[in-house]
Amino acid sequence: MLVLEAKLKGKQSQYNLLDEAIRTALFVRNKALRHWMDNKDVGKNDLQKLCSVLAKEFDFADKLNSMARQASADRAWFAISRFYDNCKKQKPGKKGYPKFKKRGHSVEYKTTGWKLSDDRKNITFTDGYQAGRFKLVGTLYLPFYSVKQIKRVRIVKRADGYYCQFCVDIERQEQHQHNGKQVGIDVGLEFFYTDSNGSTVENPRVLRKAEKALKRKQRKVSKCKKGSSNRRKAVKKLAKKHLKVSRQRKDFAVKTARTLVQSNDLVVYEDLQVKNMIKNRRLAKSISDASWSLFTSWVDYYAKIFGTWAIAVAPHYTSQDCSNCGTRVKKSLSTRTHKCHECGTVLHRDHNAAKQILIRGIKSTVGHTESKACGQNNLCLGEETPLSKLTG
Template sequence: MLVFEYKAYGKSSQFSAVDEAIRTVQFIRNKAIRLWIDGGAKSCYDLNKYCAVLAREFPFANQLNSMARQAAAERAWASIQRFYDNCKAKISGKKGFPKFQKDNRSVEYKTSGWALSDDRKSITFTDKKGIGRLKLKGTRDLNFYQPDQIKRVRLVKRADGYYVQFCISADRRETLPATGNTIGLDVGLKSFYTDSNGLELENPRLYRTGEVKMKRAQRLVSRKVKGSKNRIKSRIKLGRIHLKISRQRKDHAVKLARCVIRSNDLVAYEDLRVRNMVKNHCLAKSISDAGWYQFRLWLETFGRIFGRVTVAVNPAYTSQECSSCGTVVKKSLSTRTHACQCGCELGRDHNAALNILTKAIGTTGHVGTSVLDAVNAFGDIPSTCVGANLRGQGASLKEESHDFQVTLA
């Protein structure tokens, strides 16, 4: 599934209609959650039928496209299903009980309620909300895809304007020649990562860099009267600062992951539990600022696209074991040099990267065309193969919908 995003241009009255559609989606989702809490819904099908009841009862809900109402109910059921899955998996701590939404920012249409222009440069929403025709501006060309390949259209509100996302049913695969290179990555805070070749990449610390402007914008928001227009303007300015940092972090992760995947046949990395690591209040901000999990997601995404092998390795004792002889050399976090009795003396992170690569190769065996065939050309080996899984990890990316995975950079 590919997701193309375009900036939307229109009149202020049209964007007011978009805001009304977004509020209607939030209303339907919260009503669906209430129905489930009261015991009136046992499946997603029950919530879809309830959408028709809400449309008959509330005129503003009837103005929204019927499939958009169903998409709102599906969002509610996705949160319910995630709660059930967490309970079945017996995840420690909170299980994510569904909550009522108060700041929805998107509305999602399926295959009806919209129509693309012939030149693919504008889109018209045909429901009764009165959104009308919006101009599109972006770098991706929709002419390569048939209209029936567009499965969903999403209107997203952000701090710097409104965007239209097209979810296209297409599989992206690219073939690259084998490089014969393998690499292990050890992420950190001092440097973003240290690879098995000893190369250290600088940590950009994007949140720390923009923190001065952010704190000033936050003070300006707190000084304004609640509900005033000046406070709304101040909030928009603050939101734009956060949005810029988020985009910078994503851009860094995408470009770096693409470069690493294209340069190596096998990429090994740590299967870190970011959700547990940010519980340390002394390091939580720095860990979140690094964006390790987002980088990992893009590594796995590009691994599938380019047919490379990606392996998540259990990080236990990778910093303590000697990469030369395997002896455990205990060291604290402040000790940045690994020195073993066998004469091996390396940087702590370099030693860990070598151990990560060794474990990955021990899992996959000889890296070559046979391994690429063994993973069915999907390019990644699940971390369950090396003693861990992805459940319970905290993601850096906030996805607008559970149904789609962005696989295009």
């Protein structure tokens, strides 16, 4: 599934109607969740049937396209099924019990409720809210696909406007010149990653660089009276700055992952549990700013696109074990140089870890693969979050 995104350009009155549609979609999602909580043995079909009941009971729900109501119920069921899966797998810690959402940011249509113009430069929403015709800004590749290939249309509200995402039913494949190169990478905070050849990529530290401006804008929000127009303006400016930081982080992750996969036939990285790592309050902000999970997700994605291999291996003792002789040399996080007392190998800590990661990755391809293989994450283009997470 390929996701193309364009910005919607219209009048303020049209944007207000889109807001109403988004609120209605959130209402249906929360109602479906409440129906599951209050009744036993509720399945996906029961939630679909609830949509028609809500349309008869509430006039504003009847205005929303029937397939858009079903898509909202699907979102509720996605959260429910994920909770069931976590319980069956006996996932440690919280199992992700579904929660009600206070604010909605998107509404999703399937094959009805919208109509594209012949030149693919405009879209018209035809459901009960009658939001009307919008100009699509930035649809460079949309004319290459037929309307039948577009399976879903999603409206997303962000700090800088409204966007329209087109989910196109097509498999993306690109040619790759196989060179036989293999590389292991060790992500970190000193450098974004160090590979097994000793090369490093600088950590962009996007949030750290924007922190001063963010704090200044946050102070302006705090000084404004709650409910005032000045506060709304200040909140909007703050949200735009956070959105810019998020886009910068994603842009770096995408470009770095693409370059890495294009240059190698095999990429091996650590299957880190970032959720557990950010519990360290001294490093939580830096780890979140580095966005390792986003980077490795895009490595998996491009490995699938280019037909190469991306393998995640267990991270245990990769920094402690010597990449030359395998001797375990214990060291603290502050020790940045690996010195083996058995074979005399002296390397930077991250370089040694990257070489050890590559060794484990090669062993796993010979025997059995560990953790994740290439191409398991379905991501979207032009959006900050993976496609599989948008349905939650």
